[in-house]
Amino acid sequence: MSGRELGQTAGTAASAEAIGLLTFPFRLPIETEQGMEGGCTCGQIRYRLAGNPLIVHACHCRWCQRETGTAHALNALYEADRVTHIAGEPELIVTPSASGKGQTIARCPTCKVAVWSNYPQAGPTVRFVRVGTMDGPEQYPPDIHILPPRSSRG
Ligand SMILES: [Zn+2]
Numbered sequence: 001m002s003g004r005e006l007g008q009t010a011g012t013a014a015s016a017e018a019i020g021l022l023t024f025p026f027r028l029p030i031e032t033e034q035g036m037e038g039g040c041t042c043g044q045i046r047y048r049l050a051g052n053p054l055i056v057h058a059c060h061c062r063w064c065q066r067e068t069g070t071a072h073a074l075n076a077l078y079e080a081d082r083v084t085h086i087a088g089e090p091e092l093i094v095t096p097s098a099s100g101k102g103q104t105i106a107r108c109p110t111c112k113v114a115v116w117s118n119y120p121q122a123g124p125t126v127r128f129v130r131v132g133t134m135d136g137p138e139q140y141p142p143d144i145h146i147l148p149p150r151s152s153r154g
Pocket residue numbers: 040041042043044045108109110111112113
């Protein structure tokens with residue numbers, strides 16, 4: 001992969017080393033006075049996030065593209081105890097995943113919008129919060145982009 005291609009895809013945040021890695025240089029947690037809130041489209045599910053995410057990643061794999069119907073997923077990783085449901089409880093739907101182990105996606109029971117998910121690789125203690133459901137998604141642009149090997153791109 002050339003640097004030029006990476007730059008076009010990833011903007012300024014990514015580095016060549018970041019591609020395809022699932023271990024990241026975690027940034028320092030900077031506690032915010034008031035956590036971010038967010039929720040689903042119909043308003044039944046609302047959540048509050050404590051502090052800043054461990055990392056924000058944009059995954060461009062075919063699985064994420066299919067699931068979101070767009071170019072990439074945008075997930076902010078939070079420890080599960082930093083994600084508080086303040087209205088409603090999402091339903092947890094086990095969805096096929098690339099690893100074959102399935103991921104659990106938390107969706108609004110009414111409008112079915114996905115607000116976060118658990119991946120088996122990261123375990124139940126880390127929630128992948130969908131940045132697009134936050135009230136202020138512009139605060140959390142991706143720290144890295146994850147691109148699949150060229151051979152498996154769609
Ligand atoms: Zn809803």
